[in-house]
Amino acid sequence: MIKLKGVYKVYFPQTPNQVIALNNININVREGDFVTIIGSNGAGKSTLLKILAGIDKVDMGQVELAGEDITNYPEYARAKDIGRIDQNPLVSTAAQMTIEENLAMAYMRGKKRGLHKGITKKRQELFRDVLKSINMGLEKRLQVPVNTLSGGQRQALALIMATLAEPKLLLLDEHTAALDPKVAKEIMDITCKIVETKKLTTLMITHNMEQAIKFGNRLMMMHRGKIILDIDEVEKARLTIPQLIEKFTAVSGDVFADDRVLLAN
Numbered sequence: 095m096i097k098l099k100g101v102y103k104v105y106f107p108q109t110p111n112q113v114i115a116l117n118n119i120n121i122n123v124r125e126g127d128f129v130t131i132i133g134s135n136g137a138g139k140s141t142l143l144k145i146l147a148g149i150d151k152v153d154m155g156q157v158e159l160a161g162e163d164i165t166n167y168p169e170y171a172r173a174k175d176i177g178r179i180d181q182n183p184l185v186s187t188a189a190q191m192t193i194e195e196n197l198a199m200a201y202m203r204g205k206k207r208g209l210h211k212g213i214t215k216k217r218q219e220l221f222r223d224v225l226k227s228i229n230m231g232l233e234k235r236l237q238v239p240v241n242t243l244s245g246g247q248r249q250a251l252a253l254i255m256a257t258l259a260e261p262k263l264l265l266l267d268e269h270t271a272a273l274d275p276k277v278a279k280e281i282m283d284i285t286c287k288i289v290e291t292k293k294l295t296t297l298m299i300t301h302n303m304e305q306a307i308k309f310g311n312r313l314m315m316m317h318r319g320k321i322i323l324d325i326d327e328v329e330k331a332r333l334t335i336p337q338l339i340e341k342f343t344a345v346s347g348d349v350f351a352d353d354r355v356l357l358a359n
């Protein structure tokens with residue numbers, strides 16, 4: 095589903111502040127893979143997802159989605175195929191708009207505009223149904239502005255919005271990190287349910303090692319712009335947190351440094 099070939103991203107090139115955020119990344123993600131990504135601070139995790147979403151441009155290399163070379167496609171041209179959620183609940187939804195307006199916007203993504211009225215009765219029913227499925231009571235609040243919702247409710251809505259148009263790829267950048275542990279767990283449960291039902295190819299960055307091991311069928315670890323570990327389902331199933339840290343040290347020769355890393359919730 096995704097192929098990255100020789101991808102480089104350099105910030106402030108040829109200056110003393112040069113940062114090689116992605117250093118020759120080569121990955122092949124199969125359709126239906128749910129990959130968790132963990133790594134030290136500044137490893138390039140968010141940059142990798144931004145490159146995929148088209149928010150950042152590669153300096154070298156090639157990005158393929160479902161067999162198509164999308165390297166030079168701008169963000170808006172990828173939006174119908176790629177859903178992305180940020181760590182900050184304020185970013186992924188439009189605060190001043192109502193729940194149904196946000197959902198209508200997500201629904202229209204990638205569809206020809208001008209053919210349909212934004213919100214029809216039929217569409218409202220659809221929105222109510224998807225909101226019901228996540229069990230947060232949001233289906234009774236369609237006309238409420240999003241800025242009256244809690245962080246968890248906003249991330250749940252963001253998840254629905256990101257997946258409403260059946261994207262080929264779902265990108266989650268620490269989307270539970272700003273939430274308290276109980277709400278984070280609820281959002282992870284909803285995430286798994288959506289990913290499983292829609293069989294979405296998903297990349298999820300987390301700084302929580304327990305989450306990285308528990309979820310998905312593949313785990314990648316990044317360090318200084320490189321993917322230093324790529325662990326398959328079988329190995330991941332028996333992996334423990336101490337083993338993962340040990341592997342990191344063995345491969346990188348560094349101490350795992352992440353000021354926010356959580357061994358467990």
Ligand SMILES: Nc1ncnc2c1ncn2[C@@H]1O[C@H](COP(=O)(O)OP(=O)(O)OP(=O)(O)O)[C@@H](O)[C@H]1O
Pocket residue numbers: 105106113114115133134135136137138139140141142
């Ligand atoms: N827009 C930008 N301009 C300049 N440098 C950037 C930019 N975005 C990222 N960087 C730098 O690129 C490197 C990789 O950053 P990135 O945000 O991808 O790391 P990360 O793995 O997501 O880290 P964290 O765990 O802290 O979120 C860092 O050194 C960062 O400072």
Ligand SMILES: [Mg+2]
Pocket residue numbers: 139140141
């Ligand atoms: Mg990041």
